[in-house]
Amino acid sequence: MSERTLRGKVAIAGVGESTYYKHGQSPDAEFKLALIAILEACRDAGIDPREVDGFASYGGDRSEAVRLAAALGIRELRFSNMHWGGGGGGVAASVANAGAAVLSGMANCVIAFRSLAQGQFARYGRGAQATAVGGDDAFLAPYGLMSPAQRFAMKITRFMTDHGIRHEALRAIAMASYHHAQTNPRAVMQGRPLTEEKYDASRWIIEPFHRLFDCCQENDGAGAVLVVPAERAKDLPHRPTYLLGAAQGGHHRSAAPVHNAPDYASAHFKTVARNMWEMARLGPRDCDVVQAYENFTGGVLLSLVEHGFVDPHHANEQLVLENLLAPSGRMPMNTSGGNLAECYMHGLEMVNEAVRQLRGKACNQVPGANVVAVLGGPMVTPVSSLVLGTEAAL
């Protein structure tokens, strides 16, 4: 039996996005934003959109594959896929699922995308408005535990307390994203730099580790990538970006009800990261750039630890701003501004940024970047992450 792997077998041939907006400011409907991003990814790849034969998404995307296929006049739909779970836990999984479809011959040309207009629909930061709630929420919402930040905060409290990690480590994560957004014309927060003083003066969302700037934005927009077989990518306009490794899921009972995961103070990447590195035959030291999904900066800390980028015993020294900045930091991170400062497109913007870094066309380019890791939404099981690389990384 041949080796079962996606490594080097599929590639991202095109990336696209809509204009990114603060929530409620998009003049376009969510579905139109999806169409704009998909058409842009096809144009970038030099592929006729009618040739697309699959769609993969996550987070309960409302732009359904069959409606997209009808609207775009897709000739033949061969693959449609939704990764379970809310938020951006599935961002890397959507790309990997597209890749698996292409590798297996189920489809030839698959779009992985996310469209999200929080202005048109519900904002994530608002709690349930129902008079009664069932399931897990029956044991949470009556106690005022409703928002994503509140669902995850106690993981972060415990981990940071156990390891003596200071809030300044999270501040560095936030400031890196804002710093990189200042040179990114797509970034919603371009022109709004963040200083230590501004961060420290920002209001508490949740004590003890969530100030305003530790939390992602709420936005309107869409992003998309086009995934094709590696051989096909070589004939297309851009230098191919190869999928080197990908994994999704969660460790033992990571989503156990009412906050009963045995290993609770976790982003739930422990097995996922191991599997991803195994497929990629790489490790954190091989990466030139990291894109680490920020729903909350504490989640980034956990992601970085569980993927081996940060040692929790040295997090206070490792997570300082200069280490995280392109072009010359030890671990350039979230080089387009990420969810905090480019756009909260549920991490799809981070996949696009990883591709731009590997093409050498990023707004904060890390010279000679050959390997970029994208760590999807932490704590939102099933979580997912991936590693992309240039031909030199194969």
Added chain:
Amino acid sequence: MSISTTPRALPAGLPAPAVEPLTMPYWDGTRAGKLVIQRCRGCGKHQWGPEWICHRCHGFDLGWEEVAPRGRIWSWQRPHHPVHPALGGFGPYTIVLVELPHADGVRMVGNLLCEPHAPVTIGAEVEAVFEPHDEAHPPYTLVQWRPKG
């Protein structure tokens, strides 16, 4: 066990727990001032939150048993930003994750009854306070926590 008459932890208007077949024995227990959780009749282990199957032995014969209403703080958070209209102008308030070491280490979520800015210590011992919502339709009782005196 007496029903507490202390003021409620949070303002009125937050979502009530829906009555569901899987979880009804718990809510029946809290109405009676008892902390009643799942315990597998096959392997004898407690589990929480409620599920139709024992995750250890795959038995469906899950019983419900009263456990001592005490535990220790496993983690905590103190929300300031109101995420629900009922919380506007209120807060901060404190949420704790309480571990019950005498019930196979299951964890429960509730509010810590304390001053808004009181320090919270992981590992601190707490005891349950039953908070009735008699005016609700149907009535229900939440389980809150206070530092052990």
